[in-house]
Amino acid sequence: MPPRDDHTLTREVIRLGEPTLGEPELAAVRAVFESGWVAGQGPLGSQVEQALVDITGNRHAVLVSNCTAALHLALLALGVGPGDEVLVADYTYPATGHAVMFTGAQPRFVDVRADTGTIDVDAARDAIGPKTQGIIAVDVFGQSADVQPLRELADSLGLFLLEDAAAAMGARYRGNPIGAFADVTCVSFHGRKGITCGEGGAVLTNSTAVADQVRKLSCFGIASAYQRQSTEQLAVPEFDELGFNYKLSDVAAAILGVQLDRLAGLIRTREQLATAYGELLADEDALVLPVELADRWHVWQTYAVTLDDRVDRGRVAATLRGQGIQATIGTFASHLQPVYGRTQSCPTSRRLFDQHLALPMHANLDEDDVQVVAEALRHAVAANAGH
Numbered sequence: 477m478p479p480r481d482d483h484t485l486t487r488e489v490i491r492l493g494e495p496t497l498g499e500p501e502l503a504a505v506r507a508v509f510e511s512g513w514v515a516g517q518g519p520l521g522s523q524v525e526q527a528l529v530d531i532t533g534n535r536h537a538v539l540v541s542n543c544t545a546a547l548h549l550a551l552l553a554l555g556v557g558p559g560d561e562v563l564v565a566d567y568t569y570p571a572t573g574h575a576v577m578f579t580g581a582q583p584r585f586v587d588v589r590a591d592t593g594t595i596d597v598d599a600a601r602d603a604i605g606p607k608t609q610g611i612i613a614v615d616v617f618g619q620s621a622d623v624q625p626l627r628e629l630a631d632s633l634g635l636f637l638l639e640d641a642a643a644a645m646g647a648r649y650r651g652n653p654i655g656a657f658a659d660v661t662c663v664s665f666h667g668r669k670g671i672t673c674g675e676g677g678a679v680l681t682n683s684t685a686v687a688d689q690v691r692k693l694s695c696f697g698i699a700s701a702y703q704r705q706s707t708e709q710l711a712v713p714e715f716d717e718l719g720f721n722y723k724l725s726d727v728a729a730a731i732l733g734v735q736l737d738r739l740a741g742l743i744r745t746r747e748q749l750a751t752a753y754g755e756l757l758a759d760e761d762a763l764v765l766p767v768e769l770a771d772r773w774h775v776w777q778t779y780a781v782t783l784d785d786r787v788d789r790g791r792v793a794a795t796l797r798g799q800g801i802q803a804t805i806g807t808f809a810s811h812l813q814p815v816y817g818r819t820q821s822c823p824t825s826r827r828l829f830d831q832h833l834a835l836p837m838h839a840n841l842d843e844d845d846v847q848v849v850a851e852a853l854r855h856a857v858a859a860n861a862g863h
């Protein structure tokens with residue numbers, strides 16, 4: 477719990493993010509214990525992969541230990557390696573840039589749209605060079621990037637399109653679920669995402685070759701033990717490739733299976749909260765509200781307002797924290813992170829990094845909580861605005 481002043485209320489802290497987990501998930505875990513298979517890529521994992529296929533319409537889903545691992549394996553399966561360059565939407569959690577670096581390739585960061593924080597298609601076109609192999613679009617905060625124009629751009633130059641949908645499970649673009657336009661899509665089930673199994677991720681694709689390679693690389697470079705034990709003869713595998721151990725345990729998969737069943741309801745709650753924030757903050761002129769574009773369905777993993785540059789964000793956040801309300805930055809401007817060498821400039825991403833303030837958003841909140849947060853934010857902004 478954050479530090480609180482003695483004079484503040486006894487009310488619980490209103491957290492930025494919280495999982496919505498309970499008895500159904502516990503029952504699913506109990507069932508896995510009883511099944512005797514708790515390791516990765518077992519029978520439950522297969523069932524949950526099929527559920528992901530059904531929900532997203534991708535032909536294949538491979539569960540892995542987290543979305544960063546998913547991005548790493550997706551890039552390897554797409555053939556990315558040393559000497560290559562990959563365009564990366566700048567405004568993202570640095571897992572995206574890290575995954576490119578894991579392969580030995582270089583990320584080239586591309587600036588983003590001011591309204592949504594998603595990759596700017598014209599900036600991407602301008603950034604393409606002789607070493608560019610593909611583009612990673614990020615569905616920032618749970619809203620799809622411009623995946624159809626990006627698909628057209630990628631096709632016109634023979635590049636791949638990878639969708640980092642870590643925060644966007646359940647989101648839609650022009651009526652399609654995530655992954656409809658990308659070659660490969662990666663999702664996260666980390667505790668702060670819309671649905672969770674603690675840590676977890678998945679690779680979604682229509683390509684059998686990519687799915688097979690991702691699955692192999694997620695299990696040391698061989699078929700999984702469960703697959704191998706199902707054959708009749710003594711199967712001694714051969715290791716012909718340097719794979720990783722990125723499997724998701726069946727314990728986590730069991731939790732995820734229940735969360736997938738609850739996905740629509742959890743998104744609905746977040747939508748109601750986003751609508752309530754929008755109504756309560758609409759006339760506040762020191763901040764800009766997040767937008768949901770008409771052709772897409774936002775799943776509100778994060779609700780971030782953009783503070784006017786006269787407002788001291790650090791002090792607003794501290795004021796809210798003093799009242800038991802958590803608030804933080806939106807996400808990161810990758811090009812400013814020392815690990816990537818800091819050689820580029822992405823001014824819009826930088827501005828969002830400096831001015832976004834993420835407010836509490838999770839499916840355990842109700843509209844009364846939103847009212848408390850909105851009221852506290854109004855006061856904090858008024859008190860911390862310069863002239």
Ligand SMILES: *Cc1c(COP(=O)(O)O)cnc(C)c1O
Pocket residue numbers: 542543544545568569571572614615640642643663664665666676677
């Ligand atoms: C959370 C997140 C990741 C990392 O996901 P993990 O499952 O924690 O590895 C990657 N990209 C984006 C855009 C994210 O929001």
